[in-house]
Amino acid sequence: MRNNRRLLGWLDERTGLKKIWETLFARKIPESKGSVAWFYTLGSACLFVFVVQVITGVLLAMNYVPSPDHAYDSVRFIDKQVFLGHFLRGLHKWGATFMVVVVLLHMLRVYFMGAYKYPREVTWMMGVVILLLVMAFSFTGYLLPWDQKAYWATAVGANIAGQTPVVGSHVAKILKGGEEMGVATLTRFYALHVLVLPILTALLVGIHLFLVVWHGISEPPEKTNRQIESN
């Protein structure tokens, strides 16, 4: 016990650990009760699901090959052969679904509580970009199992992008990595899914969280006089 404290003291002297801990975790938050208090947990829920997605995603990448020859078989291999592979892939798949749900709920709570207002506009904007990144994650990740559903869902997505006036056909080609869907589409989506998007998301989540801590959590909206009277 005493040794622990000495070690912590030693670390704190050299890293400011205590201050960091107090700033991040022992900060003051607005008093709230009942269901309103639960709404404040949605942001943390997003972060938690993101961390789960990163961990499970890294592990899945160890047994996955983004090539039409191997993609489907390697996913099957994870499902049928690798120890706990089925469970891990299940976590990633359900985590992906939850991510979208939780991020949207988080956005709704910020919107309805008016927490996006001055001075937190930049936090909100970062959040909007993160929402788009989550959607991009969903779209690119959906192709990777390379089964019928994945293939045709991406074909539909690319066709939708192709409907954009003027630049549509170019956008579709950029998405597909060529004229037709194929090898280049899969490698392209994989690179986006495991390299580009995670880095961008981590960066933006970092900024988002910095701003959250810096501003402090917004108070729940107060009831106006009229609402109080009508109660």
Next chain:
Amino acid sequence: MDGSSDNTTRFSRRHFLSWIITTVGAVIAAVLGSTAIGYFISPAFQRKEENWVDLGPIGTFPKGNPTKVEFVQRMRDAWVTTERRSSAWVLTSDGENYIVFDPRCTHLGCPYHWDEEKKQFLCPCHTAVFDVGGGVVSGPPPRPLDRYQNKIVDDRLYVFPKPTQVKT
């Protein structure tokens, strides 16, 4: 935890909540962590698949003379199955006990052949000579012909095409 600043001896609300959070967090971390670690280290505990190759019914092998048998070995590497054409020399004297030789000379791995007249295995590369039991008669080989493990199941001969050395 900064809850330690609380001087009351009873179990405070703050303590209770932080205890709950820590416990639930630990359980979640344990489930996730053990899954991740299990998945990651599972190759260490993987059983190696025994790849016995079926060489056909035992009646087809002539007694006394070694016969060269061609077979296709299917090898599984994760989700990739590769087929490799391979061969072996099968020797039996009674139709019940079999010796299966690796088809490569123990000197430098050249394929040897059976000389029917001399009743010897001859290797063309460096004129190595083995007797019918695989023992070195003359030439540079350091040891007798390597063998494959074999077994008979339901009157069919199976080999495990991994060379095992015969002690001299």
